[in-house]
Amino acid sequence: MSDDTYTPPKVWKWEAASGGKFASINRPIAGATHDKELPVGKHPLQLYSLATPNGVKVTVMLEELLALGHEGAEYDAWLINIGEGDQFGSGFVEINPNSKIPAMMDHGVTPPRRVFETASIVLYLAEKFGALIPADPAVRTECMNWLFWQQGAAPFLGGGFGHFYAYAPEKYKYPIDRYTMEVKRQLDVLDRRLADNAYLAGDEYSIADVATWPWYGQLVLGRLYDAAEFLDVTSYKNVLRWAEDIDARPAVQRGRMVNRAFGDPASQLRERHDASDFETRTQDKIGDGG
Secondary structure, eight states: OOTTOOOOOSSOOOOSOOOSTTGGGOOSOOSOSBOOOOOOOSSSEEEEEOSSHHHHHHHHHHHHHHHTTOGGGOEEEEEOOGGGTGGGBHHHHHHOTTOOSOEEEETTSSSOEEEESHHHHHHHHHHHHTOSSOSSHHHHHHHHHHHHHHHHHHHIIIIIIIIIIIISSSOOHHHHHHHHHHHHHHHHHHHHHHTSOSBTTBSSOOHHHHHHIIIIIHHHTTOSTTOHHHHTGGGOHHHHHHHHHHHTOHHHHHHHHBTOOSSOGGGOBSOBSSTTHHHHOSHHHHOTTO
16 A cells, blocks of 8 residues: 555535546536536537547447438538637536537427437437437337447546546556556446447447447547557457458548648538538638638
């Protein structure tokens, strides 16, 4: 046991920033910190997001629906900069009281309807358009199993492994080992499932894949936390095959670009208001002043 072992007080108090990459926006209370209305574009579906894995779930879903010919899935996507605290603006908190991206408004119904939490958003869209959700009750149940598996599992990958491995101000063996073990167990769960199934629900690509790929697919493709070698991701051959298959889908490639404010400027479409924006409004074309 080290000399600096922490002894928790009887009652915890918030006395200082916790440190790490997101210390400036972490706090133990909810609610808005400032007044700020959200913009509303021309389409019924208004998305407020950032291209984190959670944000990518919804933009991939919308782009897949459009690729299937569902014109009603056209949408405006507005950038929410979580590093600057945009998620604590009053307009955003009205849509999502949990102050997490993504959040969506459907102005195509009366009164307009808010939708938050990614599983809720992708399920809402799947049911609204009758797509990417199996019709057969047994297969639909399997799809729901994996959709909600992802909702419960991903916090261990992002908030646990990702935080202590990549973002914490200091590296400690115990939490890194703890969360690495869990992430590798989860990858093994997926690998076993995908050994005999093309997709998570079976033969059909579905919202279970849409929601899971931005986390676990991008992890094994080496895009999260610079941790591919550390986690020995190439040993999960079935997950890697699944990840590469989905990565090749044009709608997935477009979805990854939306609300992206980092990386190659040609891959950044910070706001999306029309399908033509992918050709004309990426950051390499408009620069900081666009």
